[in-house]
Amino acid sequence: MDRLQHRRAAARLRVLCPDGTPLRERPVRIDQTSHSFLFGCGAVDAVAMMKTQDEGQRAFLRERMEKWLGLFNFGTLPFYWGRYEPREGETAYTETMAAARWLIGRGVRVKGHPLCWHTSCADWLMRFSDQEILKRQLERIRRDVSAFRGVVDMWDVINEVVIMPDFDRYDNAVTRICRKEGRIGLVKQVFAAAHETAPGALLLINDFNTSVSYEILLEGLLEAGVPIGAIGIQSHQQQGFWGLEKLENVLSRFSRFGLPIHFAENTLISGEIMPSYIVDLNDWQVDSWPSTPEGEERQAREMQEMYTALFSHPLVQAITNWNFNDGQWLKAPAGMLRQDNSPKPSYQALKDLIHGAWETHLDLRTDSEGYVSFEGFRGGYTLICGEDSAAFSLEEDLSDTVCPGRQ
């Protein structure tokens, strides 16, 4: 049984010469140029690259982002309220929009993360009443979704709702309003604000909690008519690879809703594993967290196992690695690049899948009527014959005519 059949489509193309006659019995080259599946990664350095005034730093980040583009077609941009708008009214709009446009110009789809979250929330909100915080939360969503409409068409609307009203590590504006409105009450309102502002956008809820609590929350939200377009699942594995059994269990439990699933924040590390007694990952504060040669081999192997399992599941629509390079969140060796931008084995391992095993490149020959038939991974394609080429898209089974012209 081919576990990747749902990732492929069949094409039967009739290739015509410029004069409209069939191109009979001639070699043609089929090259997949893009993926329908969303191979994603955090793209925080696209923003940093736009912001820095240091030439050397910009070149270094540019080199990093070029390597990023060597793997991914889907980027997560930061919209944490406390960082996006550190002082009321002073937003990071300019550099964030520049980063989004830079990515989009390179064929990357962009997601904004997150519009509502109790962590990294704006401190200046806390002087307001609960009612005023809620009003500003909804206004903030309308403002940012509107400002990025046509560029960012996918949003993590709300993050970590299961724990949100019970979060007690520090007081914050969003936990306050979640306690007041209830989980479902708040989720309804923030989704409504985003949906009204951009009816065509794909709206996600996202959580690290993969227990029955998140399942029950989703059931309640869908019952309440919340327009959830895809379910976001975090898989930060600083405490060790989940393994295929847990992965299949999570997939089976969250697939019952029939919605697309995004593994929206994936981490696998190439250093020492964080002890299991740590409950909140943020409690693990270390001076340095080195990447090791054995760790790098392990990370590459686990990445391949995990990507293969997820790509094999029909409802998974996206996998996003959280950190592209080592030394970001918790200083963890969680990247596909080291801090100096050198690629780790995991970079090559993912490349072997994304642009190797799971990408279609074929040398074919048209038949006597000019037809060529093949099956390929879903995405964008070019058909090349001699110096002529034609682009086509293979999203579903396809029967079409192509007429290659000079490039």
Added chain:
Amino acid sequence: MDRLQHRRAAARLRVLCPDGTPLRERPVRIDQTSHSFLFGCGAVDAVAMMKTQDEGQRAFLRERMEKWLGLFNFGTLPFYWGRYEPREGETAYTETMAAARWLIGRGVRVKGHPLCWHTSCADWLMRFSDQEILKRQLERIRRDVSAFRGVVDMWDVINEVVIMPDFDRYDNAVTRICRKEGRIGLVKQVFAAAHETAPGALLLINDFNTSVSYEILLEGLLEAGVPIGAIGIQSHQQQGFWGLEKLENVLSRFSRFGLPIHFAENTLISGEIMPSYIVDLNDWQVDSWPSTPEGEERQAREMQEMYTALFSHPLVQAITNWNFNDGQWLKAPAGMLRQDNSPKPSYQALKDLIHGAWETHLDLRTDSEGYVSFEGFRGGYTLICGEDSAAFSLEEDLSDTVCPGRQ
């Protein structure tokens, strides 16, 4: 601060002589005769008493139930589908109805438990399709709620929904339909069937899971408009007393819905504590589970602490002990009577609260206008002067005229 103020009400009564003139400056006796609060217990032996054909056994159960009446005003009757209707169409209606009437005739309010549950479910259902099982589940609810209308006006409609679709110890009809319909989908339908059949009945959901999962489930159900009249919480403490901290935590988390709370299945034992590694209490199978003198003192003390904490919380409307005598579920020493019907210290401890500290009995004197004023625990009362008496009800603050007559 008086933590029981919400359990009391103030009365100002004008006492009249038979000829309509005020009863001036005369002694009157105020006796509380019943409680508004529901002090409950499982009443399975009321059914057994109705069913047995053995005179000696009937007398023994009668003695037990008389002691039961010495404490409680609220009984839970068994409606487990697999026992209530062991063969299709052959129900325990007769003995169950007889037990309900016997209790009601003695001032006891009766609850049916449960109408839908994956455990103790009817095996004969399993030959049907899921669609047919659901149809029969809803029909069963309509049939039984209808048959007991006017007698049983309170139902545990559904039990243990958090685990219901994931329950995998054995195949059963209800888990099957819960998987198909979803938790909220099934709860909506079973509550609708009960509510349509008896619109005035108090309908409960009940669970042993007191985690955030149950909170989130309740939020989703209320959002979906399910007519939950009270939240049932199980507190089987075979593995040791929760303690006041956990109790307060549970009360605080489940009180945010503003609904009445029933501690619907309470167990505190007077023997050895079950080890904490046991996850499903039903896995603890022992030949005997003796009650010990130290255990009986501990149980009595814990009962008093727990009842005091719950009675002090304004939203708690009922506390039901699960087993009235030792040796029932899991053979545990969980009763207020030993197996030979002798009372344990917990019986006296509860009596000291229910019919002692929390019951109002006063010797007062009417003033020159015939008025008498007092504050008392909510419930039913008699006012006695000489050989005359009058009954009145003190549910809310009361200003009324009473006219005692010969008893």
